[in-house]
Amino acid sequence: MITVDRLTVSYGAFTAVDDVSFVAQPGRVTGFLGPNGAGKSTTMRVMVGLTPPTRGQVTIGGLRYHDIPNPARHVGSLLDASAQHAGRTGREILTLGAQTMGLPKARVDEMLDLVGLTDAEAKRRLRNYSLGMRQRLGIAHALLGDPSVLILDEPANGLDPAGIRWMRGLLKGYADRGGTVLLSSHLLHEVEQIADEMILIGHGRIVAQGDRKTLLAGASKGDITLVTSLDNAGLGAALTQAGHTVEPVGEGLKVAASTEQVGRVALDAGVVLTDLRSGGAGLEDLFLELTSGTAREAVPGVVPAPTPGGIPA
Amino acid sequence: MSTTAPVPPPPAGPPAGAPPVTLDLSKSGPTPFGRLVTVEWRKMIDTRSGMWLLSITAGLLALVMGIIVLVVGLNGYQVDANGLSQGLSIPVSLLLPVFGILIVTSEWSQRTALTSFTLEPHRMKVLGAKLVAVSALAVATILLAIVLGVITNLLCAAVTGNPLQWDIEASQFLWTIISQLAFFAMGFALACLLLNTPGAISVFYIVALVLPIMLWGTLFALFDWAKDLLPWIDINTALAPLMSGADINGNTVAVEAINYVQGIWTVFLWVGIPVTLGLWRIRRAEVK
Numbered sequence: 182m183i184t185v186d187r188l189t190v191s192y193g194a195f196t197a198v199d200d201v202s203f204v205a206q207p208g209r210v211t212g213f214l215g216p217n218g219a220g221k222s223t224t225m226r227v228m229v230g231l232t233p234p235t236r237g238q239v240t241i242g243g244l245r246y247h248d249i250p251n252p253a254r255h256v257g258s259l260l261d262a263s264a265q266h267a268g269r270t271g272r273e274i275l276t277l278g279a280q281t282m283g284l285p286k287a288r289v290d291e292m293l294d295l296v297g298l299t300d301a302e303a304k305r306r307l308r309n310y311s312l313g314m315r316q317r318l319g320i321a322h323a324l325l326g327d328p329s330v331l332i333l334d335e336p337a338n339g340l341d342p343a344g345i346r347w348m349r350g351l352l353k354g355y356a357d358r359g360g361t362v363l364l365s366s367h368l369l370h371e372v373e374q375i376a377d378e379m380i381l382i383g384h385g386r387i388v389a390q391g392d393r394k395t396l397l398a399g400a401s402k403g404d405i406t407l408v409t410s411l412d413n414a415g416l417g418a419a420l421t422q423a424g425h426t427v428e429p430v431g432e433g434l435k436v437a438a439s440t441e442q443v444g445r446v447a448l449d450a451g452v453v454l455t456d457l458r459s460g461g462a463g464l465e466d467l468f469l470e471l472t473s474g475t476a477r478e479a480v481p482g483v484v485p486a487p488t489p490g491g492i493p494a
Numbered sequence: 495m496s497t498t499a500p501v502p503p504p505p506a507g508p509p510a511g512a513p514p515v516t517l518d519l520s521k522s523g524p525t526p527f528g529r530l531v532t533v534e535w536r537k538m539i540d541t542r543s544g545m546w547l548l549s550i551t552a553g554l555l556a557l558v559m560g561i562i563v564l565v566v567g568l569n570g571y572q573v574d575a576n577g578l579s580q581g582l583s584i585p586v587s588l589l590l591p592v593f594g595i596l597i598v599t600s601e602w603s604q605r606t607a608l609t610s611f612t613l614e615p616h617r618m619k620v621l622g623a624k625l626v627a628v629s630a631l632a633v634a635t636i637l638l639a640i641v642l643g644v645i646t647n648l649l650c651a652a653v654t655g656n657p658l659q660w661d662i663e664a665s666q667f668l669w670t671i672i673s674q675l676a677f678f679a680m681g682f683a684l685a686c687l688l689l690n691t692p693g694a695i696s697v698f699y700i701v702a703l704v705l706p707i708m709l710w711g712t713l714f715a716l717f718d719w720a721k722d723l724l725p726w727i728d729i730n731t732a733l734a735p736l737m738s739g740a741d742i743n744g745n746t747v748a749v750e751a752i753n754y755v756q757g758i759w760t761v762f763l764w765v766g767i768p769v770t771l772g773l774w775r776i777r778r779a780e781v782k
Contacts, residue, residue, distance in 0.1 A: 242516040252615060266541060283525070
């Protein structure tokens with residue numbers, strides 16, 4: 182269990198992490214989401230004692246990281262997969278870790294197998310590794326000590342789709358066996374499929390937290406349903422008659438009602454539905470909205486005009 | 495900013511003050527210091543740069559040995575062990591301090607400090623292990639130089655037919671080792687202070703090698719004030735009387751208590767002060 186308790190990290194006048202509190206529970210995958218520069222990595226560095234907190238503290242299983250004997254046996258962390266000596270081979274990097282933790286050499290081979298790095302790849306030097314291979318090696322390093330807590334900063338970065346799926350399965354299984362998993366990402370879709378709990382952070386502050394359902398429930402401003410049927414005109418009339426606001430959208434209709442309500446009206450009217458789904462704010466919209474104060478995207482609504490005739494030579 | 499999702503209060507954590515420890519601490523004791531030393535030793539030699547440095551040092555030792563045998567053989571000089579120990583300590587002193595520098599600065603340039611200080615968050619313990627590992631390397635190299643010196647002496651005697659001389663003075667020999675270790679500790683100290691490979695290497699070679707050769711010797715010979723001042727700021731100048739009973743320009747001097755004070759002071763100046771500031775910096779540094 183990771184307990185972040187009123188954590189603040191300031192650099193002079195700039196506050197990178199602002200009074201953040203949350204708990205990552207054992208047996209669950211906790212997703213730590215936010216745009217670049219929101220304070221995710223800083224929070225994670227405080228967890229493993231690399232960054233001193235300005236105020237507040239983080240405990241893991243009731244102890245500060247500094248006070249855990251041989252901490253990598255309990256807390257596996259991957260903060261930056263590229264922060265390894267470029268001239269060492271993958272196998273050597275794991276061997277150094279295993280030696281420091283007092284683990285048998287066989288553990289290195291087990292981990293290489295687990296993350297799918299072949300013998301030939303393990304013999305290559307890190308400078309010749311792709312980002313995806315570095316991530317795999319970093320995950321292997323984090324799992325080396327068979328820890329009960331995992332802290333992973335952007336672990337999916339650079340992994341191919343197959344790799345991302347593999348990692349999801351790995352972390353899910355890990356949490357199912359009682360482990361605590363905290364992983365950060367700036368990409369919602371990477372996290373929402375495996376995270377049991379999500380912490381949304383923007384501008385150093387937690388803007389929302391909870392499981393997927395709670396977050397969505399809090400986000401919806403009344404039900405919106407998108408529906409397409411074989412007889413849109415008939416269905417639209419029936420819906421209007423039932424007192425719902427209807428407007429045509431694309432090939433279907435947008436209705437201010439729940440999917441259940443729309444389904445019932447269609448059933449009564451005898452119209453065949455070909456598509457029925459909730460059109461309320463998705464997690465993605467919620468995520469963008471909550472963190473928009475800090476995101477580095479262009480000002481909403483202002484689309485830069487294309488240069489006539491393309492880019493001048 | 496409008497927050498549309500409610501922020502539920504964080505789940506009730508353990509009561510403040512004494513949270514229960516839920517980690518199974520039985521599976522690990524504190525990392526033994528000896529293990530950290532072994533790991534640091536391995537880290538010195540498991541990269542190409544480390545292997546190159548060692549190979550070049552070994553190569554230089556062999557080269558100096560070869561030159562001595564050649565010159566002695568051609569000219570029929572009588573060599574003594576004192577001269578040999580001086581000659582063979584040059585290659586050792588030339589490159590070895592780089593190990594003392596790299597073992598610290600590479601953690602920053604390669605960003606491996608992230609891993610090292612995560613595996614062992616007691617940073618001073620890690621730095622201590624580094625110092626022990628690299629000191630062991632220094633002593634090992636000096637021992638190698640001694641063995642080569644013995645062989646060189648035997649070869650010279652064989653080449654020239656002169657009688658063998660094993661007249662090495664224990665005190666001079668001891669001081670040679672002390673000064674080697676002092677310079678090498680100075681490299682380590684500057685590395686801790688600057689945490690930057692080119693910076694630490696430049697400062698080290700300028701202070702330990704370039705200035706003494708190009709400037710101090712001349713000033714020392716020409717000016718009285720330099721005779722008074724330099725032993726207080728330069729390790730070479732301060733240690734020379736203790737090592738060989740002569741100042742840096744080879745003039746015999748009587749060794750007094752003040753020479754010991756100067757020796758200790760200059761080592762404190764170039765090792766004690768930077769290492770204290772440097773360790774303080776590393777202890778507080780944010781590792782990114």
